[in-house]
Amino acid sequence: MNERPTYQEALRRTGLLGVLAPFDPHVVGTLPLGVARPDSDIDIVCSATDLPAAVGLIWKHFGENESFAVHQWSAKGRPVTATFEAYGWPFEIFISSTPVQDQAGWRHFEVERRLLSLGGPAFHTAICELRAEGVKTEPAFACVLKLEGDPYAVLYDLFSTSNDQLTAILRAQGFAAGRIQEA
Structure with missing residues (x-):
């Protein structure tokens, strides 16, 4: 029986980050945070001024993959999403005209990363326990x-919010502060 590779290996095998390189791709979400569940997907946020060109490139390279789909919301400012499966992993790509550093997915990821680094092992465990119960990431935090x-x-x-302010929030809930690790 073949075990699925790590998410990092699946990313490497697909070449996805290379394909998306013109669109400033960043892997976000529960996997790099270490709070994933077995059904977690590989989330990637990107920025493109020409959304149809970005979608076309993804379609060209991954359109034949299992469960490939592209969705576009009609609401202004909403990203285009592309999903597919490869190497036993579900992938979800968010493509927005908003620069990555201003996208909600990136901002959530960065603050969650900082909180996990500052909060110590007990905080990480508390988040993972809620995630194991099926609670989504942001509601768990x-x-x-x-x-x-x-x-x-x-x-x-x-x-x-500054790290000192995040530390105060963590301490108010009984979590010892750790140290920020560079990503």
């Missing part, structure tokens, strides 16, 4: 930190 309001909006807003 908001729940553990007892943050009020829409968890997606709250985490988006925490992006600009």
